[in-house]
Amino acid sequence: MRTLEWDDEKLELLLIDQRLLPDQFEIFVCRTYQDVVVAIRDMIVRGAPAIGAAAAFGMALAVCRPETGTSDDLHALLRRAAGDLLASRPTAVNLAWGVQRMLKVADDAALTLSDISQRLIAEAKRIAEEDVETNKRMAVHGAALIQDGDTIIHHCNTGSLATVDWGTALGVIRMAHENGKRVHVLVDETRPRLQGARLTAWELEQYRIPYEIICDNAAGYFLRTGRAQKVFFGADRVAANGDVANKVGSYMLALAAHANDVPVFSVFPTTTVDLNLEHGDLIPIEERDCSEVLNIQIDGKPVTPKGAKARNPAFDVTPNHLLTALVTEKGVIYPPFWQNLPRTILET
Amino acid sequence: MRTLEWDDEKLELLLIDQRLLPDQFEIFVCRTYQDVVVAIRDMIVRGAPAIGAAAAFGMALAVCRPETGTSDDLHALLRRAAGDLLASRPTAVNLAWGVQRMLKVADDAALTLSDISQRLIAEAKRIAEEDVETNKRMAVHGAALIQDGDTIIHHCNTGSLATVDWGTALGVIRMAHENGKRVHVLVDETRPRLQGARLTAWELEQYRIPYEIICDNAAGYFLRTGRAQKVFFGADRVAANGDVANKVGSYMLALAAHANDVPVFSVFPTTTVDLNLEHGDLIPIEERDCSEVLNIQIDGKPVTPKGAKARNPAFDVTPNHLLTALVTEKGVIYPPFWQNLPRTILET
Numbered sequence: 252m253r254t255l256e257w258d259d260e261k262l263e264l265l266l267i268d269q270r271l272l273p274d275q276f277e278i279f280v281c282r283t284y285q286d287v288v289v290a291i292r293d294m295i296v297r298g299a300p301a302i303g304a305a306a307a308f309g310m311a312l313a314v315c316r317p318e319t320g321t322s323d324d325l326h327a328l329l330r331r332a333a334g335d336l337l338a339s340r341p342t343a344v345n346l347a348w349g350v351q352r353m354l355k356v357a358d359d360a361a362l363t364l365s366d367i368s369q370r371l372i373a374e375a376k377r378i379a380e381e382d383v384e385t386n387k388r389m390a391v392h393g394a395a396l397i398q399d400g401d402t403i404i405h406h407c408n409t410g411s412l413a414t415v416d417w418g419t420a421l422g423v424i425r426m427a428h429e430n431g432k433r434v435h436v437l438v439d440e441t442r443p444r445l446q447g448a449r450l451t452a453w454e455l456e457q458y459r460i461p462y463e464i465i466c467d468n469a470a471g472y473f474l475r476t477g478r479a480q481k482v483f484f485g486a487d488r489v490a491a492n493g494d495v496a497n498k499v500g501s502y503m504l505a506l507a508a509h510a511n512d513v514p515v516f517s518v519f520p521t522t523t524v525d526l527n528l529e530h531g532d533l534i535p536i537e538e539r540d541c542s543e544v545l546n547i548q549i550d551g552k553p554v555t556p557k558g559a560k561a562r563n564p565a566f567d568v569t570p571n572h573l574l575t576a577l578v579t580e581k582g583v584i585y586p587p588f589w590q591n592l593p594r595t596i597l598e599t
Numbered sequence: 600m601r602t603l604e605w606d607d608e609k610l611e612l613l614l615i616d617q618r619l620l621p622d623q624f625e626i627f628v629c630r631t632y633q634d635v636v637v638a639i640r641d642m643i644v645r646g647a648p649a650i651g652a653a654a655a656f657g658m659a660l661a662v663c664r665p666e667t668g669t670s671d672d673l674h675a676l677l678r679r680a681a682g683d684l685l686a687s688r689p690t691a692v693n694l695a696w697g698v699q700r701m702l703k704v705a706d707d708a709a710l711t712l713s714d715i716s717q718r719l720i721a722e723a724k725r726i727a728e729e730d731v732e733t734n735k736r737m738a739v740h741g742a743a744l745i746q747d748g749d750t751i752i753h754h755c756n757t758g759s760l761a762t763v764d765w766g767t768a769l770g771v772i773r774m775a776h777e778n779g780k781r782v783h784v785l786v787d788e789t790r791p792r793l794q795g796a797r798l799t800a801w802e803l804e805q806y807r808i809p810y811e812i813i814c815d816n817a818a819g820y821f822l823r824t825g826r827a828q829k830v831f832f833g834a835d836r837v838a839a840n841g842d843v844a845n846k847v848g849s850y851m852l853a854l855a856a857h858a859n860d861v862p863v864f865s866v867f868p869t870t871t872v873d874l875n876l877e878h879g880d881l882i883p884i885e886e887r888d889c890s891e892v893l894n895i896q897i898d899g900k901p902v903t904p905k906g907a908k909a910r911n912p913a914f915d916v917t918p919n920h921l922l923t924a925l926v927t928e929k930g931v932i933y934p935p936f937w938q939n940l941p942r943t944i945l946e947t
Contacts, residue, residue, distance in 0.1 A: 271900075441816075442814040442815065444897075464889075466848070466892055471848070507854055546898060548895070553622060555621070560812070561812040
């Protein structure tokens with residue numbers, strides 16, 4: 252199944268529970284928009300494009316189920332759902348994009364509850380389908396950047412699980428592999444939630460792409476000793492100048508690649524770009540609960556002393572000068588990003 | 600107790616088992632040099648100065664116990680012990696230094712077995728005592744570099760546990776704290792073996808120095824947002840030009856600090872310097888078993904897919920241009936390191 256699927260009969264959103272992979276494969280069922288809020292907040296679903304689509308279905312769930320109230324309070328209900336969904340995670344702008352797009356569909360006050368429900372469901376499904384198409388286009392553009400024989404360092408999970416299907420940066424790597432290029436992936440484990448060690452490794456096993464997991468802090472060793480030719484990661488929000496907010500650790504990885512003349516590519520749909528923000532330091536960075544850092548065990552034993560405190564920023568900002576190119580569904584964008592990124596986004 | 604202690608009656612070396620801290624405090628008893636080889640290889644004892652001292656006691660154990668053979672095969676036995684100890688871990692040069700110093704003491708062929716045993720034990724104890732004195736001198740030199748109110752990012756464990764007592768980089772921070780300077784430590788958890796989250800946090804609890812554990816990959820976030828004023832780490836081997844091999848991740852940390860104009864200090868005794876090596880790329884980098892990367896659990900569940908592979912370099916090299924100064928027991932050394940480091944080492 253896909254990362255998220257809509258059940259038209261039961262009016263339910265089905266999510267692969269990404270907290271449990273690869274140890275267990277379980278489905279998390281959302282029957283209310285609040286379920287979707289929980290799923291996004293607790294990272295049952297994660298990845299900027301995937302939470303954009305999940306939030307869209309959340310908006311549909313807010314009004315389409317039998318328990319929904321009358322059409323009188325419909326718009327108030329949608330506004331509340333939008334507010335709660337927007338507050339579930341602050342950094343990925345795709346979330347806001349998905350919610351806004353749904354609000355626009357519901358804007359026509361003359362419509363009946365049933366009409367609006369059907370339109371919202373149809374729109375969420377459209378968002379999901381578009382995501383898959385967008386990702387495939389990105390994959391084709393990005394795959395051209397990969398050489399036969401490349402070893403690629405990849406951060407976090409940007410595969411099918413981070414999107415509706417196919418993925419962003421990992422989709423590029425998968426496309427290169429399917430095109431017959433030999434690639435080897437050094438998978439950053441991606442502390443604290445280990446999306447690399449858990450999810451990216453699991454996907455690469457399925458695609459039969461050779462890989463090795465590394466600790467995030469070891470990427471510098473492989474870059475400095477000439478063992479990696481490319482760095483690929485996704486994005487959670489991109490400012491107008493091409494600064495990229497992405498999973499924490501992307502910045503240090505990009506620094507190490509840049510210091511060793513290894514090109515760095517960030518892959519994202521244009522829905523991840525926030526032209527309202529001039530540069531990356533304006534992007535809100537989520538700080539998550541420190542239990543994510545502390546609740547780690549080796550051989551079943553807790554590692555931190557009792558009462559230990561932690562800090563847990565979930566993202567960081569990679570300044571544009573460290574990035575070689577940005578890969579979107581509209582093509583590969585090169586510097587100067589402040590000029591070429593808005594131009595690409597705004598062209599129709 | 601200290602990280603390592605010698606029992607004069609039982610002729611045993613006692614080590615705090617650092618694999619189990621902070622969950623359990625247990626003593627690992629070495630009765631043979633082979634026990635010391637295991638202790639170093641399996642990181643029951645770790646930290647360059649601590650394994651230098653442990654290896655010295657290992658040399659003493661090779662000949663001092665009742666089961667030791669005749670003095671005929673004494674020198675052969677010491678050579679075998681030296682070889683096995685040297686092979687236990689390749690990167691930290693203190694290990695070779697400790698073993699060589701012991702071999703020199705045993706060099707006088709005219710001595711009896713009993714004489715040599717006593718001399719070796721005395722020499723190992725001297726090495727241990729000197730380590731504590733050396734560390735205290737380093738701490739005084741380094742503490743002068745810390746300002747009241749500094750937030751310091753620290754990598755791995757460089758405290759009492761990494762030495763016989765007191766520590767290198769963490770000793771500096773402790774001395775600044777004891778001198779009344781307010782310091783806050785951001786503790787790199789230090790994957791894969793989490794010496795930061797386990798050992799450094801445990802030590803800082805005891806010293807009552809405020810700290811927060813961070814994922815290694817989050818240091819860039821704190822540096823780029825101006826939340827840290829200094830970076831301190833130790834060293835496992837330093838080349839003649841001041842390139843520093845240290846726990847994997849030090850390089851990326853130094854890069855992130857350097858990119859944000861935050862000073863980086865490496866703290867080590869002069870016994871960690873290897874003047875035979877012109878630069879850091881000549882330092883042998885240990886690659887450890889990939890189980891250290893893979894055997895990680897969250898909430899008791901394994902995180903990696905079955906059959907997952909990993910790479911596990913234990914160290915990396917920070918090139919000298921990223922380092923602000925080197926702190927040794929002979930004082931603080933500034934660039935140009937290729938000139939000032941050998942000069943400091945060779946002066947008597």
